[in-house]
Amino acid sequence: xxDFSHAVSPAxxxxxxxxxxxxxxxxxxxxxxxxxxxxxxxxxxGDRSGALYRLVYGVVxxxxxxxxxxxxxxxxxxxxxxxxxxxxxxxxxxxxxxNPVGLRVLRPGGEVETSRELLNLALNSLERAHDHLxxxxxxDAMGRVAAFLxxxxxxxxxxxxxxxxxxxxxxxxxxYLGLTIETVSRVLTRLxxxxxxxxxxxxxxxxxxxxxxxxxxx
Amino acid sequence: xxDFSHAVSPAxxxxxxxxxxxxxxxxxxxxxxxxxxxxxxxxxxGDRSGALYRLVYGVVxxxxxxxxxxxxxxxxxxxxxxxxxxxxxxxxxxxxxxNPVGLRVLRPGGEVETSRELLNLALNSLERAHDHLxxxxxxDAMGRVAAFLxxxxxxxxxxxxxxxxxxxxxxxxxxYLGLTIETVSRVLTRLxxxxxxxxxxxxxxxxxxxxxxxxxxx
DNA sequence: CGACTACTTGAAAAGAGTCAATTCACGTGG
DNA sequence: CCACGTGAATTGACTCTTTTCAAGTAGTCG
Numbered sequence: 001x002x003d004f005s006h007a008v009s010p011a012x013x014x015x016x017x018x019x020x021x022x023x024x025x026x027x028x029x030x031x032x033x034x035x036x037x038x039x040x041x042x043x044x045x046g047d048r049s050g051a052l053y054r055l056v057y058g059v060v061x062x063x064x065x066x067x068x069x070x071x072x073x074x075x076x077x078x079x080x081x082x083x084x085x086x087x088x089x090x091x092x093x094x095x096x097x098x099n100p101v102g103l104r105v106l107r108p109g110g111e112v113e114t115s116r117e118l119l120n121l122a123l124n125s126l127e128r129a130h131d132h133l134x135x136x137x138x139x140d141a142m143g144r145v146a147a148f149l150x151x152x153x154x155x156x157x158x159x160x161x162x163x164x165x166x167x168x169x170x171x172x173x174x175x176y177l178g179l180t181i182e183t184v185s186r187v188l189t190r191l192x193x194x195x196x197x198x199x200x201x202x203x204x205x206x207x208x209x210x211x212x213x214x215x216x217x218x
Numbered sequence: 219x220x221d222f223s224h225a226v227s228p229a230x231x232x233x234x235x236x237x238x239x240x241x242x243x244x245x246x247x248x249x250x251x252x253x254x255x256x257x258x259x260x261x262x263x264g265d266r267s268g269a270l271y272r273l274v275y276g277v278v279x280x281x282x283x284x285x286x287x288x289x290x291x292x293x294x295x296x297x298x299x300x301x302x303x304x305x306x307x308x309x310x311x312x313x314x315x316x317n318p319v320g321l322r323v324l325r326p327g328g329e330v331e332t333s334r335e336l337l338n339l340a341l342n343s344l345e346r347a348h349d350h351l352x353x354x355x356x357x358d359a360m361g362r363v364a365a366f367l368x369x370x371x372x373x374x375x376x377x378x379x380x381x382x383x384x385x386x387x388x389x390x391x392x393x394y395l396g397l398t399i400e401t402v403s404r405v406l407t408r409l410x411x412x413x414x415x416x417x418x419x420x421x422x423x424x425x426x427x428x429x430x431x432x433x434x435x436x
Numbered sequence: 437c438g439a440c441t442a443c444t445t446g447a448a449a450a451g452a453g454t455c456a457a458t459t460c461a462c463g464t465g466g
Numbered sequence: 467c468c469a470c471g472t473g474a475a476t477t478g479a480c481t482c483t484t485t486t487c488a489a490g491t492a493g494t495c496g
Contacts, residue, residue: 064348064352066352066356066436067436068436070356070436072351072352072355072356074348074351085341085344086341086345087338087341087342087344087345088345092345092348093348115333115334115337116333118337119333119336119337119340120305122337122340122341122344123303123304123305123340124305125344126303126305126340126343126344126347127304127305127306127310129344129347129348129351130282130292130310130311130347132351133290133292133347133350133351133354134282134284134290136351136354136355136396137290137354137395137396138284138288138290138396140451140452141451141452169474169475170474170475170476171474177355178354178355178356179452179453180452180453180454181474181475181476182452182453182454182475182476182477183451183452183453184475185475185476185477186452186476186477188475188476189476189477201461202460202461202474202475202476218284218285218286218288358483358484359483359484387442387443388442388443388444389442397484397485398484398485398486399442399443399444400443400444400445400484400485400486401483401484401485403443403444403445404444404445404484406444407444407445419493420442420443420444420492420493
């Protein structure tokens with residue numbers, strides 16, 4: 001089930017930088033941009049899978065929900081990224097908008113080239129999943145938050161950013177890293193006290209000592 | 219980019235069984251089986267990627283090594299499984315034989331069908347990675363070990379097995395689950411005391427109460 | 437039989453979680 | 467424009483789990 005009721009009709013398709021070019025390349029016949037409000041669901045577990053999405057702006061969280069309400073966020077996606085890969089005919093994940101989001105639905109044809117590019121995209125997703133597993137599996141709370149900040153503190157080309165906007169809540173960060181919100185908060189406070197970061201406000205920070213963060217990630 | 223440049227052209231498009239079907243089906247003109255001793259390296263970080271492997275028998279561990287010696291095992295592969303997917307031209311992982319292993323090297327051609335099947339295989343790997351992330355991210359020690367036992371206590375069709383052989387060490391299990399060997403050992407002892415499992419020997423056990431294990435996984 | 441490695445067990449310490457109380461930030465309405 | 471209410475974030479005190487460090491035991495291979 002796909003609820004578009006909250007989706008506003010696309011304003012103007014913002015032009016975006018070329019990158020994982022290919023499927024739904026920018027210059028190609030780009031479909032309309034669908035817009036979602038913060039918190040709006042993009043797809044849910046049980047939905048029929050198949051469609052892929054290219055994020056034009058905003059941040060999307062992809063997650064699983066457990067019977068007891070616990071949540072594991074698998075990934076945060078940002079502008080330019082493509083998400084929505086699924087192994088089966090049905091979705092096993094939920095995806096929704098962290099903040100206002102605009103995206104394009106990609107409708108892959110059956111061409112050779114497309115299939116290859118899909119493979120590359122899937123392999124990139126796989127790599128990210130493994131990186132994330134490493135973060136969660138082999139780091140203490142400090143290391144996980146450090147890894148998260150470094151991830152958010154780099155643009156898509158890996159270029160380091162000094163200022164970071166965190167559109168997601170502490171709860172989102174906790175569910176991404178396998179920590180409680182209290183622990184996330186305490187770690188950020190410690191990093192602030194140690195002058196590794198500067199917290200301009202709760203959702204906006206500056207990295208003062210990137211090297212220290214990198215050392216924590218191990 | 220997925221580099222097929224070194225891939226040899228496929229002999230005969232193998233007929234494929236339904237499921238993670240595919241590339242290098244058993245009955246097709248299968249290449250020679252390469253044999254590895256326990257502990258032998260199949261590939262290493264930095265090796266050129268591209269080749270895929272189909273495991274004929276034995277268990278393979280795929281892992282990452284950190285600068286300080288910590289290790290994160292991403293997956294254990296068993297007979298029938300295909301592994302070796304990588305996003306770049308170079309491998310980011312190590313793979314070696316847990317016990318004596320036999321495998322076939324798969325050489326994908328560039329055909330449409332092949333590329334599609336590769337995509338399916340990659341998506342299955344992705345799904346497994348996400349399952350593993352969930353295990354490690356949202357479970358305590360008991361839950362992780364329970365999930366591990368259920369994983370090892372099922373054959374490739376998901377059929378439940380009562381008796382389990384664990385070819386891997388406690389250290390392997392710990393590095394797979396993000397736990398220390400002591401914790402793994404203690405949890406197994408607790409499960410034994412609670413008569414959830416029976417430990418015939420350190421590497422061989424029997425699941426007495428599968429339902430209890432399932433409840434722990436949440 | 438002896439040496440080596442894997443595994444188990446125990447006690448103490450560290451880390452993260454839980455519960456609870458504030459504090460903060462922001463949007464709403466007076 | 468300010469007061470208030472709501473949800474988010476922080477902080478504190480305490481508990482519980484897991485790690486760490488240290489023996490000790492069991493298996494295995496020569």
